[in-house]
Amino acid sequence: MLAREPRLAEFLMQAAQKAPIALLANWVVNDLGAALRSGEAKITPAGLAGLVRLLEAGEINTRIAKDALAEALQTGQDPAEIVRQKGLKQLSDAGALEPIVERILAEHPDKAAAYRAGKTGLLGFFVGQVMRETQGQANPQRVQELVRQKLG
Numbered sequence: 001m002l003a004r005e006p007r008l009a010e011f012l013m014q015a016a017q018k019a020p021i022a023l024l025a026n027w028v029v030n031d032l033g034a035a036l037r038s039g040e041a042k043i044t045p046a047g048l049a050g051l052v053r054l055l056e057a058g059e060i061n062t063r064i065a066k067d068a069l070a071e072a073l074q075t076g077q078d079p080a081e082i083v084r085q086k087g088l089k090q091l092s093d094a095g096a097l098e099p100i101v102e103r104i105l106a107e108h109p110d111k112a113a114a115y116r117a118g119k120t121g122l123l124g125f126f127v128g129q130v131m132r133e134t135q136g137q138a139n140p141q142r143v144q145e146l147v148r149q150k151l152g
Contacts (some may be wrong), residue, residue: 007036014045019052027052031066035073042076043069050080063136064088092139094146097130100138101146104129115151123147 003009012021012028027048028036035041051068054060060068060083068088072079082088091097104126105112115122126147130138 005033005037007039008033011036011041011045011048015049015052018046018049020056023052023056024048027069031069032073041073043072043079047072047078047080050078051083054080054083058092058139059083059089061090061136061139063131064090067136088137090139091134091137092142094142097134097138097143097146100130100133101126101143101150104133105147105150112151 008028011032012024015021015024015028032041032043032048035043048069051060051065051072055062055065064083065079068079068082068086071077071082075082108126108129111122111125115126123144127140127143130143130147131140
């Protein structure tokens with residue numbers, strides 16, 4: 001795709017001067033492709049690179065990155081600056097996440113019992129509930145660990 005789309009390739013190469021190209025490519029093709037093709041992208045290569053560096057460092061998760069990118073495409077603001085202004089940090093602290101996980105489990109005792117009985121697919125349900133509660137800021141891997149611990 002990048003070989004056929006010079007605008008996308010050029011944007012990627014500029015962004016790759018400030019962040020790993022392997023991490024940038026999917027964002028350029030999937031999330032920015034339409035805006036770059038139409039010439040309506042209000043984000044700079046450096047702006048995307050800064051956002052990807054935050055993601056790579058674990059400071060934010062993909063949901064936060066996508067939300068910041070969507071806002072940046074509308075407003076022209078730097079996406080990393082949007083993250084900073086709104087305080088959008090990934091929540092990984094077990095002390096902050098545990099009470100939320102415990103409350104979600106207590107609110108859904110039937111699903112917790114079903115999970116313990118072998119319906120491990122419900123893990124996604126519990127993670128989704130915590131993500132919703134934290135407005136997408138929870139670290140999903142950390143939430144999975146906590147749910148597994150709490151449900152034995």
